Amino acid sequence: MKKRFGLLLALIAALVMLVVPVGNTTHAQAADNSLEKIQKKGVLVMGTSPDYPPYEFQATVNGKSTVVGMDVQIGKKVAKDLGVKLKIKSMSFDSLLVALQTGKIDMIISGMNPTPARRKNVAFTHTYYQGGYDIVINKTDKAKYKNKDSFSGGTLGAQTGTTQYNASKSQTKNTTVKGMTSQSDLILALQSHKLDGVAMEKPSAEAYVSNNKQLAAIPSDFNMSSSATSSAIAFRKGSTSLVNKVNKTVDQIKKENLVKKDYLPAAGKYLKTNTVNTSMTHYWKAFLTGIEYTLIITVCSVFFGFIIGILLALARMAKGNFFKNLLRWIATAYVEFIRGTPMMVQVMFVYFGLGLFVNLPALTSGIIAISLNSGAYVAEYIRGGINSVNIGQTEAARSLGMSNGETMRYVVLPQALKNIWPSLGNEFITLIKDSSIVSIIGVTELIYQSNIVRSDTYRGVAPIVVIMVLYFILTFTASRILNYFERKMQHD
Numbered sequence: 001m002k003k004r005f006g007l008l009l010a011l012i013a014a015l016v017m018l019v020v021p022v023g024n025t026t027h028a029q030a031a032d033n034s035l036e037k038i039q040k041k042g043v044l045v046m047g048t049s050p051d052y053p054p055y056e057f058q059a060t061v062n063g064k065s066t067v068v069g070m071d072v073q074i075g076k077k078v079a080k081d082l083g084v085k086l087k088i089k090s091m092s093f094d095s096l097l098v099a100l101q102t103g104k105i106d107m108i109i110s111g112m113n114p115t116p117a118r119r120k121n122v123a124f125t126h127t128y129y130q131g132g133y134d135i136v137i138n139k140t141d142k143a144k145y146k147n148k149d150s151f152s153g154g155t156l157g158a159q160t161g162t163t164q165y166n167a168s169k170s171q172t173k174n175t176t177v178k179g180m181t182s183q184s185d186l187i188l189a190l191q192s193h194k195l196d197g198v199a200m201e202k203p204s205a206e207a208y209v210s211n212n213k214q215l216a217a218i219p220s221d222f223n224m225s226s227s228a229t230s231s232a233i234a235f236r237k238g239s240t241s242l243v244n245k246v247n248k249t250v251d252q253i254k255k256e257n258l259v260k261k262d263y264l265p266a267a268g269k270y271l272k273t274n275t276v277n278t279s280m281t282h283y284w285k286a287f288l289t290g291i292e293y294t295l296i297i298t299v300c301s302v303f304f305g306f307i308i309g310i311l312l313a314l315a316r317m318a319k320g321n322f323f324k325n326l327l328r329w330i331a332t333a334y335v336e337f338i339r340g341t342p343m344m345v346q347v348m349f350v351y352f353g354l355g356l357f358v359n360l361p362a363l364t365s366g367i368i369a370i371s372l373n374s375g376a377y378v379a380e381y382i383r384g385g386i387n388s389v390n391i392g393q394t395e396a397a398r399s400l401g402m403s404n405g406e407t408m409r410y411v412v413l414p415q416a417l418k419n420i421w422p423s424l425g426n427e428f429i430t431l432i433k434d435s436s437i438v439s440i441i442g443v444t445e446l447i448y449q450s451n452i453v454r455s456d457t458y459r460g461v462a463p464i465v466v467i468m469v470l471y472f473i474l475t476f477t478a479s480r481i482l483n484y485f486e487r488k489m490q491h492d
């Protein structure tokens with residue numbers, strides 16, 4: 001017991017050592033060849049959280065859900081001036097800074113304010129737009145709320161990781177502040193009276209209000225420095241040459257007043273057309289893609305998880321010399337560790353953490369994380385299955401002259417598998433549902449698609465009902481199929 005504990009501690013220590021020094025150094029200092037690097041790569045990956053009209057939002061363009069808005073126009077101009085292609089990666093606002101620091105994206109344009117705290121971790125260009133803060137409320141409450149101070153005793157919502165969230169927390173009294181990752185969810189919560197107001201940038205507040213007759217905007221009266229109310233582009237810390245170059249573009253945008261003259265009116269047009277089609281059937285393609293990815297992740301993870309599970313189970317049952325004991329300890333520590341940490345954390349660790357060494361795409365990261373996780377659980381099923389095979393079977397096989405390995409392969413494992421088939425089936429069904437966690441790293445599975453449809457249509461409940469039904473159809477069909485095979489196995 002003591003030994004095992006020591007090993008576990010060593011494992012954790014090793015993990016921590018692996019992560020801590022790396023987090024501070026990579027991508028940061030080093031000689032500054034940031035400009036050269038982007039131009040050589042030929043693409044500039046822009047990270048953004050498209051729930052913030054007119055800055056960035058989803059709109060249907062030529063039948064396809066696309067990220068549009070003034071920040072996208074700015075990104076396009078920046079890329080054009082650098083002579084590279086622009087690629088847009090959508091994610092939640094509170095993931096943007098990590099994604100930039102770990103190299104998942106090259107820059108952030110997301111209505112982000114260059115606050116001193118953020119400046120410590122990333123480099124900002126000059127500001128391109130001055131916004132200011134408003135609070136969106138239900139129109140029926142107009143008499144009740146005048147500014148931030150009217151919410152005493154009430155609930156104010158703001159997007160997590162934003163300056164509005166911090167301001168709402170620090171500059172109100174007696175007010176409950178609720179953070180949510182998505183701006184569209186905040187608006188839905190407001191409309192269903194879970195919140196009394198939502199703090200956001202003034203232009204965004206105006207966009208939501210003009211798009212929805214039940215809403216109104218009031219001034220926030222937050223006391224903010226001007227850097228906390230204007231937006232800038234963020235790059236990795238130390239990217240001086242890149243920032244200097246992009247500053248020229250930003251300065252030109254400002255000098256020619258491009259945001260007010262071109263970018264905002266263009267965004268406004270999308271905002272109007274955006275309200276047209278909100279029927280769920282219109283989005284069948286998005287849901288279909290979601291199903292496809294959910295199934296890809298589940299099938300791959302069950303397959304790899306099963307292989308990992310067999311190996312782990314065998315390792316956990318190894319006994320004898322030093323090497324075998326070591327193997328057993330490692331396998332045991334692994335299983336304990338995986339089962340003792342949330343899968344969500346593991347997914348983020350693989351995507352962002354391992355991402356410091358190898359740049360894994362989100363889908364691959366998701367499959368790796370879920371396979372590694374599932375492997376630990378499957379190992380336990382398999383171990384139980386092996387233990388359930390009567391020892392007499394092994395003895396008989398051994399006395400017939402079979403080696404240890406042969407006995408395992410031809411006699412024990414086949415019988416064990418038959419015993420654990422129901423548990424493996426359960427694992428498959430569980431993974432269909434749990435694979436939804438990878439939506440947080442931007443894998444386009446069902447949950448992710450439903451979020452896109454929700455922010456596209458501003459409809460909160462319908463997309464949730466749709467995916468609920470879809471998940472049920474998937475799991476129910478899967479369990480019928482598995483039952484069929486189970487019955488068949490019982491017969492032969």
Ligand code: ARG
Pocket residue numbers: 048049050051052055056093110111112113159161162163164183201
């Ligand atoms: N301006 C605020 C900040 O920098 C919020 C920006 C939110 N942007 C978005 N795309 N949702 O914290």
